[in-house]
């Protein structure tokens with residue numbers, strides 16, 4: 107038996123609850139790549155085991171092999187596939203993450219003031235990022251700004267929590283001043299929690315969207331797009347395909363904000379570097 111197909115040792119000292127072979131891991135890798143474009147690196151077996159074990163328990167399967175066979179018997183658009191994807195996404199985020207982008211965003215918004223604007227945040231996770239965009243809009247242009255924000259993610263579970271807009275007081279990245287201005291503090295049983303004010307939340311529409319989708323129909327082109335810390339999970343060919351579609355979905359002169367470790371200077375026929383991890387759509 108080759109090393110790749112040997113049973114994966116997750117924690118040798120502890121007996122594993124579910125059988126999980128190297129072949130099962132390779133199958134998970136292939137399936138999540140097909141579905142979400144996510145390029146799971148070799149060496150992520152322990153992560154896959156811990157994230158999918160709960161699903162095996164919930165669906166009454168006793169091994170990864172049995173679960174994966176059952177999963178693949180489901181048609182493509184059923185809930186089990188969504189649950190599988192939800193388990194394997196990485197959703198780390200915070201308010202005003204990479205805060206230089208929000209300083210630049212405030213300037214960009216002021217430059218475009220007076221025109222209706224469409225912003226797309228397309229790996230919105232649990233919502234801290236689109237709410238940070240909405241706060242910046244209100245601070246730069248006022249509460250009656252003609253700005254619409256579309257917030258999407260492939261993971262429906264994180265989108266549900268984004269829609270609720272409830273976070274812990276003391277959430278990373280949110281200043282006391284912003285908390286006071288843009289959030290309502292919970293009292294009694296909700297002490298320690300805060301909710302995004304409805305007048306801010308109404309600027310945002312939350313929807314599921316897979317960047318691997320072949321159908322990108324969003325109507326009016328976007329002026330500003332946040333696509334941060336998601337392309338790092340895609341291989342180069344997938345990144346290029348997504349960038350081409352993103353280009354088609356944006357207005358010329360529109361701005362694309364990307365994560366700190368993402369570099370698309372190779373796609374110079376589509377985007378030109380305009381600032382620190384900010385690209386202009388050509």
Ligand SMILES: C[S@@+](CC[C@H](N)C(=O)[O-])C[C@H]1O[C@@H](n2cnc3c(N)ncnc32)[C@H](O)[C@@H]1O
Pocket residue numbers: 141142143144195196197198199200203228229230231232235258259260261264315316317318333334335336339365
């Ligand atoms: C690490 S989080 C980044 C969140 C946020 N953009 C930020 O920078 O803080 C990556 C997000 O990308 C989403 N994602 C992964 N693959 C995706 C895909 N194919 N289409 C849309 N979203 C995807 C995940 O569900 C996750 O919420």
